[in-house]
Amino acid sequence: MTSTDSRIARFPFxxxxxxxxxxxxxxxxxxxxxxxAGRWGTTHLEIDSRYHEELAERERILTxxxxxxxxxxxxxxxxxxxxxxxxxxxxxxYPDTMALDRRGDSWFWRNDLLGIEHTFVFGDLATLPAxxxxxxCGQIQEDVVLLDQREGQLWGDAGLVTFAADWxxxxxxxxxxLEIHGPVPRVHSEKIITRAHNFLMRLEPGQSYRRTNWxxxxxxxxxxxxxxxxxxxxxxxxxxxxxxxxxxxxxxLRTEVQHLIRLAHSGAVMFLIRTYLLPLxxxxxxxxxxxxxxxxxxxxxxxxxxxxxxxxxxxxxxxxLAAHGNVEP
Amino acid sequence: xxxxxxxxxxxxxxxxxxxxxREARLLCPGVRHVVLTDExxxxxxxxxxxxxxxxxxxxxxxxxxxxTGPSIEPDHYAISVRLDENGHGGSRWVHDLQPGQTxxxxxxxxxxxxxxxxxxxxxxxxxxxxxxxLSHVRAALEWGRxxxxxxxxxxxxxxxxxxxxxxxxxxxxxxxxxxxxxxALLPKLGDQPLGTHVYTCGPAPMIAAVAEWARECGWPPxxxxxxxxxxxxxxxxxxxxxxxxxxxxxxxVPSGTSLLEALLDKGITVPNLCRQGxxxxxxxxxxxxxxxHRDLFLTDEEKASGDSIMPCVSRAVGDRLELEL
Ligand code: FES
Numbered sequence: 001m002t003s004t005d006s007r008i009a010r011f012p013f014x015x016x017x018x019x020x021x022x023x024x025x026x027x028x029x030x031x032x033x034x035x036x037a038g039r040w041g042t043t044h045l046e047i048d049s050r051y052h053e054e055l056a057e058r059e060r061i062l063t064x065x066x067x068x069x070x071x072x073x074x075x076x077x078x079x080x081x082x083x084x085x086x087x088x089x090x091x092x093x094y095p096d097t098m099a100l101d102r103r104g105d106s107w108f109w110r111n112d113l114l115g116i117e118h119t120f121v122f123g124d125l126a127t128l129p130a131x132x133x134x135x136x137c138g139q140i141q142e143d144v145v146l147l148d149q150r151e152g153q154l155w156g157d158a159g160l161v162t163f164a165a166d167w168x169x170x171x172x173x174x175x176x177x178l179e180i181h182g183p184v185p186r187v188h189s190e191k192i193i194t195r196a197h198n199f200l201m202r203l204e205p206g207q208s209y210r211r212t213n214w215x216x217x218x219x220x221x222x223x224x225x226x227x228x229x230x231x232x233x234x235x236x237x238x239x240x241x242x243x244x245x246x247x248x249x250x251x252x253l254r255t256e257v258q259h260l261i262r263l264a265h266s267g268a269v270m271f272l273i274r275t276y277l278l279p280l281x282x283x284x285x286x287x288x289x290x291x292x293x294x295x296x297x298x299x300x301x302x303x304x305x306x307x308x309x310x311x312x313x314x315x316x317x318x319x320x321l322a323a324h325g326n327v328e329p
Numbered sequence: 330x331x332x333x334x335x336x337x338x339x340x341x342x343x344x345x346x347x348x349x350x351r352e353a354r355l356l357c358p359g360v361r362h363v364v365l366t367d368e369x370x371x372x373x374x375x376x377x378x379x380x381x382x383x384x385x386x387x388x389x390x391x392x393x394x395x396x397t398g399p400s401i402e403p404d405h406y407a408i409s410v411r412l413d414e415n416g417h418g419g420s421r422w423v424h425d426l427q428p429g430q431t432x433x434x435x436x437x438x439x440x441x442x443x444x445x446x447x448x449x450x451x452x453x454x455x456x457x458x459x460x461x462x463l464s465h466v467r468a469a470l471e472w473g474r475x476x477x478x479x480x481x482x483x484x485x486x487x488x489x490x491x492x493x494x495x496x497x498x499x500x501x502x503x504x505x506x507x508x509x510x511x512x513a514l515l516p517k518l519g520d521q522p523l524g525t526h527v528y529t530c531g532p533a534p535m536i537a538a539v540a541e542w543a544r545e546c547g548w549p550p551x552x553x554x555x556x557x558x559x560x561x562x563x564x565x566x567x568x569x570x571x572x573x574x575x576x577x578x579x580x581x582v583p584s585g586t587s588l589l590e591a592l593l594d595k596g597i598t599v600p601n602l603c604r605q606g607x608x609x610x611x612x613x614x615x616x617x618x619x620x621x622h623r624d625l626f627l628t629d630e631e632k633a634s635g636d637s638i639m640p641c642v643s644r645a646v647g648d649r650l651e652l653e654l
Contacts, residue, residue: 023608023609024603024607024608024609024626025602025608026602026603026605026607026608027602027603027608028603028604072446074445074446074447075445076472077445077468077471077472078445081375084401088402102372102402122401123471123472148445148446150444150445150446151551157446191628195607195625195626196607198607198625199603199605199607199625202605204436204438205374205375205376205377205380205436205437205438205439206374206375206436209603209605264374264375264376264377264437265375265376265377265400265401265468266377266445267377267439267442267445268445
């Protein structure tokens with residue numbers, strides 16, 4: 001299998017039907033989901049062939065803009081909790097290359113993929129080369145957001161997000177879950193958000209669920225956060241105004257797989273956000289996917305397209321799919 | 330243990346743990362301390378300070394007890410149980426436990442967690458209500474949180490009093506009557522700075538008194554917490570039978586099994602996703618019988634009309650439900 005083939009086989013194609021609407025599409029995590037091209041979702045944390053490349057990209061973004069990492073003071077225990085939970089998960093899901101051992105009062109962590117062997121004391125910052133979220137996010141491809149639960153609400157009070165799609169964690173930090181999702185359009189969605197909120201607040205320690213979200217991204221950029229809009233905003237226009245030929249390679253279907261995990265020590269809710277990008281050319285190489293993406297884009301109401309930031313790009317995407325995908329006129 | 334613990338995040342949560350009694354001793358008159366471990370020596374699931382486990386002491390019978398030991402991937406769970414002569418027999422059962430015996434317990438559930446952004450924590454314990462405070466104090470020390478403890482107990486009934494004194498140093502006050510408690514607590518409630526939270530665990534009258542004093546001192550209710558057992562997952566519910574309208578087939582739904590599971594077990598296809606009553610996938614039409622709605626998906630109007638049910642969580646009020654299936 002070439003790496004492209006395996007990327008297609010493991011791509012979390014997000015559309016179970018020809019029409020997409022908001023829903024509380026959560027399901028228990030850790031069970032494989034099958035697609036017509038393969039399967040995904042056997043693990044909570046996904047390490048793939050882009051591991052080193054994406055970690056380097058994360059480090060570059062974080063160095064240029066340290067505000068991508070945020071941790072309000074009361075969230076320090078939750079950040080340690082998240083780090084230890086992620087290490088434990090890596091060790092369980094990738095036992096050949098990762099290990100976490102308790103040695104008396106300290107912990108020993110090994111990550112062979114990065115040649116790391118490190119001993120630390122839980123909670124003691126002096127024993128880590130970086131704050132816990134920065135340290136662990138340097139070893140996973142997922143973005144992380146931690147929500148504190150208090151006063152009957154969830155608050156996005158810590159996280160490290162370098163691959164945001166059209167939002168900004170630096171702006172959202174400290175806001176409540178409901179505020180963060182305030183701009184989602186449609187009356188009905190309000191109910192969906194409240195329902196999701198209630199669901200998250202009832203998550204039991206150790207439980208984990210997942211959901212997918214999607215959008216379209218130009219040129220396969222992982223970082224399309226609000227802060228860097230000047231760098232990528234014009235890409236949508238150049239794509240729309242450019243030759244149709246290029247669209248298959250320049251426009252990407254972007255799926256986010258989000259895992260929702262109740263951290264057992266701090267009680268915080270951890271969101272893991274993993275971004276997968278597949279150019280339309282690869283999407284269309286699976287005939288069912290090309291056809292379905294076309295129908296979803298064609299049907300998507302204007303306000304939803306606007307919110308997803310794809311008003312400019314969906315047209316060219318559809319035209320390209322009509323020419324190259326398995327689309328019936 | 331019946332479940333794999335290697336993956337702390339995401340292991341089957343509904344699974345119970347089968348543990349072995351490592352130690353059982355009288356802590357003080359009437360209070361027995363029991364230490365439970367995994368027979369294979371594996372670490373147990375991490376828990377949030379203030380958590381409890383449900384101990385299964387007879388078929389379908391559970392009692393909840395706070396965990397008093399360390400909380401991060403601990404090598405044991407410890408509970409301290411006061412013998413309740415007038416109870417249903419659960420505490421008696423625990424008091425009879427001997428080392429080597431096997432006990433089935435739930436995973437830890439958190440219903441009394443510290444508020445992470447509090448600036449100061451006042452922990453008020455009454456009698457055996459001291460048990461959840463131990464993990465609170467451990468976590469507070471670990472994370473350098475500002476806290477103090479007021480522990481009220483009579484005579485020699487101070488379970489864990491020495492241990493707490495050693496942990497807390499000068500941050501603990503012990504009292505032995507409601508009046509003393511009032512004298513110790515009221516001044517603190519009177520001049521606590523913004524951001525202080527108070528946590529009470531003890532007999533119901535004490536919880537009520539603390540809440541009342543806090544209210545008189547102008548505390549918003551959101552900063553006054555008390556231990557409420559039994560706020561865990563949904564109750565198992567009564568058994569009932571589902572009749573499938575089209576075929577006339579009768580599907581029994583035992584207590585502790587969801588209607589969805591019962592239908593799937595019979596090979597009846599019902600789409601489903603979350604199994605938590607939020608996603609809406611499993612909705613079924615109801616022809617007859619009254620529904621006990623426990624989902625978050627249906628609107629209030631839909632629930633009132635009674636013609637739909639989310640079988641992954643909801644059940645029948647009576648012993649019969651007829652479905653459009
Ligand atoms: S399976 Fe999701 S509501 Fe029942």
